[in-house]
Amino acid sequence: DEGGQLTEAVRRRPYAVILLDEIEKAHPDVLKVLLQLLDDGRLTDGKGRTVDFKNTVVIMTSNIGSREIQEAAAEGNEAEMRSRALEVLRSHFRPEFLNRIDDIVVFHPLTPEQLAAIVELQVKQLGSRLQDKHITLVLTDRAKQHLARAGYDVVYGARPLKRLLLREIINPLALKLLDGTVKEGQTVRVDEKDGRLVFLHSSP
Template sequence: RLTDGQGRTVDFRNTVIVMTSNLGSSVIQEMAADDDYEAMKKAVMEIVGQHFRPEFINRVDDVVVFHPLKQSEIRAIAEIQLSHLRERLAEREMRLTLSEQALDLIAAEGFDPVYGARPLKRVIQHEIENPLAQALLAGKFNPGDTVNIEVEDNELVFKELTLH
């Protein structure tokens, strides 16, 4: 049983708790090329042991140390995030396409070796969603349009895609 700060009690049987941490991320980055998972996990667990009390660590059933994300995986995560935007645009009868260069730029800007893909959502919001919202409010794009995002001079450019 677990009781929250409001006095509500919850049955915690058959529950899996997933906790994440960036502890040891610098070690993971350094050892990523070695392909020695056990050595990497041992080094990370030493850092975890310095941070958490043994009583806590002993209550954790398993620890999984993830490998750093590759560029192809960051691109795939960016595509998933962009699919949500595409769904919202479809409600307005609009489509969104990105050039390979635009997707590469978003993936590169949205990846941080320490934080992984966490900044990606903010980059998509700042670099795509906000400028696109301003363009929609300005009447640059309308229902039925396909918005194509390309890269010019290392900047994202929004254009109406016309099919001939």
């Protein structure tokens, strides 16, 4: 049964956090089940067993209202930002569903400083993966700024950044390793030129 995975997981570990990402994309049947869960604190699985959810915390994320939040945040109006976000939520979800949610947290759009910090973190993780091959990865400030700009989306935040890193750094670097252009022991410097990332590498 569709609910089997969830009910079985909670039956085994009743003290749990359930994360439902992008809840606006859920099928109406899933929302009906979720409504029952939030209302009764329990679900019945396909085998007729009732599973208690009273010790679980349910967290749902949604991208609904992202553009409205962005516009209100640009105006610097905190109250308006929340008001617009809730208005969009009410237009999408049924009142009985929203009324069973304890709290709704509206997140601010990412600032340039936060985007830069995310880029630094992702680049650091990538550099750690290259240590096994004794390759040092160095990105210029221009390259990092390019990633921060191109890896950000108003709706999805910094989620596109990982795909961008894969497309513009990881895959090209893997090809250079395969064809011998980049060898173990080298330092690879990544810069930005005319809106594209370019690779410069030193001798081992």
